[in-house]
Amino acid sequence: MIDMSDIIKKLGAIVLAICYFPNPGMAQEATFSVIPEYPKEGDTIQLVYDIRSTPWKDATSVSANLTGYQDFQWVYDDLVFEKTDSAWVASYVVPDKMSLINLTFQADTVRDQGGEMTYSYLISGDGGRQVPGAKLGWGMLRTPHIVRGVPYVVDTAAYKTDAVLLMWVKYELQDYPQNRFKVLYAAASALKHMGTTEALGKLNTELAALDGMPDIGEDELVQVLQVYQDVLQDSAKASLVEARIRNEYPTGQYVTDQQRLADFKLVREAKTQAECARAAMDFVDKYPYTEKDRLFNEKHRISHIDAYWIIAVHTSMERDLDAFEHYVSKAEPYMALANIAYRAIYVPFEAQQLMDAAEILPYARVVMDRLNYYKDNFEREEYAQLYYSNAALFAKILVQNKLYDEAFVYAAAAQDKTEYQDADVNDTYVRVLEGQGKARELQTALEKSYALNQSSAYMLDLMKARYVTAHGSEAGYTAYLQGLKDATKSAELKEKVRQALINEAFAGFELYDQHGNLVRSADLKGKIIVLDYWASWCAPCKAAFPGMKLAVERFQDDENVLFFFIDTQERKDMKAYVTKYMEENNYPFTVLLDTDSKASKAAGVSAIPHKMVIGPDGRLRFSEVGYMGSASELADEISEMVRLLKAEE
Template identity: 30%
Template sequence: MKKILNRSFLIVLALSLIVLFARAQGPGTYKIVPERPTPGQDIEITYDATGTPLSNKKKVTAVLYSYQNYKWYAEDINLVNTGNVWKTHYKIPEKAGIIALKFQADTLTDNNNNQGYFSMFMDKTRQGVQAPGAYAGWGLARSPKYGMDIPGYIKFKGVSDSATYHWLNQEISFNQSAKSDLVYPYALALNATFKNDAGPRLQRVLNYLKRPEASENDLLNARKILLRLVQDKVTADSVDKVMLQKFPKGSLARLAAFKKMPVGSDVNALLNANKQFVQDFPEEGSNAEFNTENRMSYPGIYQNIVVLSTYGTHNYEELNKYIDKVPFSVLPTVYYKVVEIQFGKNGMSDAELLPVSELILKRMEYLRANRPEEFAYLSPKEWVNYVNEIITRPMYMHVHLLNSAGRYKEALAYGNLAKQYLGYTRAALNAERANTLKELNQQVELRTLLEKSVFENQSSPEMMEMLKASYVKRTGTDKGYDKYLNGLKNNADGLKMVEEIKKEIINKPMIDFAMQDLNGKMVKLQDLKGKTVVFDFWATWCVPCKASFPGMKLAVDKYAKDPNVVFYFVDTEETIADYKAEIAKYIKEKKYGFNVLFDNKAPNAKATGETFDQICKAFSISGIPQKIIVDANGNVRFITVGFKGSATELADEISTMVELTKAAK
């Protein structure tokens, strides 16, 4: 009789809370008909935008999240309007216990002021009881610290632990099959709610998890509760023994094998260990949560295999074998290490890199069309946008490889996709798109690209030549070109750049040095007194260093007739024996005509870098490329590190620093 009364009380309490839940949605803004549907039923969703951030918008859409089998799944919803009221019909999934919606227009979102728009559903067969998942979804969606809310849906500190405990307790009370899925967040909420009195209740949870027929996941949860909440390592160790006996190839054995994997610089040993691990312990069927908690990253393992197997070789057998297992989370890194870093290295030609680039991009495109389960909280449209935003970042490389192969129409398609997300803000992409459009003789589009790239200050020297040629062809003369070019520039951004650079000015003596140039002539700091000097510290192995050279050449050319401004490109941190000959050949082939200095090797050092090391210590800097501007008195005025990617932007920055240095007192 007592059980019946308790159950009746719970039902009445749940119904009263549902009434409060319904009132929390915002009066008149959001509703469903019928108000208390069951899974599988058709409902009408109404959204009245009056008084919301989306009021009077021409087009409103929605993302709907359904909580199915204790996981959130997102989908895109189209709405039809009558004035400011938007509606749609929706069939509730059979396994859904609750839905949540956010409404969108342009860049605006209405999520009920970070309270969410929710609807809970009734059970089909049990009167007065919510459908499986309703209680848990309602509680966890508003308890972000439990990690089972809807990522990015609402910014919410969270309800109290006692409220979370109540809703999870409701879920488990009415749906016993939810125990294994929700036991750990339930234990967390229980422990936080009852504090010092939680012990007996946690023990009852542990008794259930350690029952003779317990699954491995149950025992893993018992182990976690014992270690994190009860802090009983002795009992946790006894659970470990049971697990190892019942599941000899299970999670604990997996973790032990993972911890034995070698570390270090032996590429073959690392590669073989990673391959052996996934052979002995396949990812399929493993406990993803346990893997993550113990830093057993299968994405990282697959990345290791495909990257290590190509290290210093042209062998892509493992890449072809494992590419279908590589998850999206590491594909950008794989592309960077296997394609971008290899570009121009180890004798790799564009023709050899193109099929590798295509293979990785095809994997990305497949996943874009087939949203992985771990990204179910993103709607299909959100997922496609997310993927495109990521894969467009290195797209310049693939466009380059396609251009090199003469596949210009394909290059155009990829370039246009990247432009949708990046606009004209990436010089490398702009340069490749310019080559594509030039080859396809799309002159109108090319001119637009060149002009907008100038406005964004994201151009290459070759693009500037194209722009001038286009101007001369249109006008029949180069007269007025400088005025035309200046009219294209974003003067506001230019002034902002100058003001930002002014903030970086310093005044500290430059380290004294004596270094040889390409001709064996010794150059000393004291020889440069009276001149403004730009030092560019670089190395043959430094990709961004050499990538910045076209921009530096623009700056060098600008001051070619100014005897009071000189540039020195200081090669440093070299270990190979014939680096001087390699540099002389490189400078000649690229027709840079730079003044090159060779950093000295300190006693007992493995690499050159005596001068640069002293500068790093004196100015608390590190890494190359590193530009240092020194005034006529031998004092450092500016230091800038790295390369942002735009030749024209770099040239403007260096020119601004030079002019500010010349004017400094």
């Protein structure tokens, strides 16, 4: 192994003056501590973050990103802290072979990396010594600028030199001389970073000696190979070492990893969708997901997540339910299901409307069954979150198939998480209750949604119809609605609109509508103009139309308020499509066709949906991108914009 003793001796007092051994009490004890003070593998420890003396002492939430060095590999976890009388606390079970942990805290908007001292702890083993890798990890943690692949998680104030890294390599070897190959990459990185003739000479001499060992194992040869490839970038010597590995260990981990990489490249390089899906199927059949391959896969961008969503999209589009079920029912890791649910269910059903509810239902059931498997069998919050984030989508599909009792399970789960703050969830939940004939629960849901201004157009129509049925007429309906409104929410909306008020030049436009009429903005001076920039391919744009329809209807008798829906960012003339779409959906919209997108670009439009309000003087007074999902809130927002401009006249 590399003899670093003479290098360390020459550095002598300089090195000793700039490094120290980090016992637990030195890791910013005033703000961070661990109970017990000397944690061991398998311990359930308390991580205590005391911020009473910090500028962010009034933080309302605290979380942390945990970076660990476990069995000579970097691992990650997220922790949520709970507030006690004196500090924020989280529990953590120290896994087997975990040698070092480091925390980066997030307190509201403040990110705290611990400064020069860091929030790091070295883990002890049963004999009292640090776990193998602890001292090596501590050296590398503070030299990510030297050792490739080390995470950048500590403050730059904590960074150390190549000499300090070598010292911690030496300390590791003093405790565990058998780890000479484990420290090779870090030691080589430090010596290469030094760049002196002496340092590089020692490195090359040692590598030659190691490579010449007759009984060297596969793992050790791979360590030598990585130094030649990544540190020295010596392709000729790397090729010789690789050939030796393949010759001596033809069925070993290295050859297996390289073959897995080659097989996944076939997925990336496929020329057609069918070829891509076939390659993905072959890949997951040959290489089932396993956690032990994760680090290699991540480094080389091998993704089971990508393979599974590619398979799911292709088989669903081909209406091959058997193949879809065969693969999706065993999809892992669990995050593959997030991509599958979005790409194979949401996009064809909601965004592009390529499959109706009856067609998509059997595919949705497969995905939800797999989500339920993770939620019911593993106690990890992210599994439950993935389930809840898709529950509303599956409820909507079931509702449209009139399977109301089954839909209720998912709709209620989604509602528990959103608490009436999501208009789309509210709409689905209301339709479920209506289908089940639960009149009292239905009325409560309608009123709660309206109070928070999170109602769909369907819900508003239903509320009115139910009121008329109950009272025999519309008399008193407006007062009834006003009584439901949350005054705080209304005030917040008005303040939001007031804050959004601007006064800028507007480029203007001359565009034809879907009926062939030329519309010039210059001819509309003296009127308030509401513009909605959208496109046929934009799902959020279309989702906002019911709310915009409510707004249009509110001002349909006001000749001084006009609405135009500008179709932009299209690849071809959309006149026929626009005319048909508006008629089929009963939207009384005047659509202007910005076929070449020049008018939109001149107005500063890029992302859509984008709504603008032009004042009577022709100047831009409001400009807002996106749609938050509530038809009633959108209509109220547009109405408040118009009200403010009218008040200025």
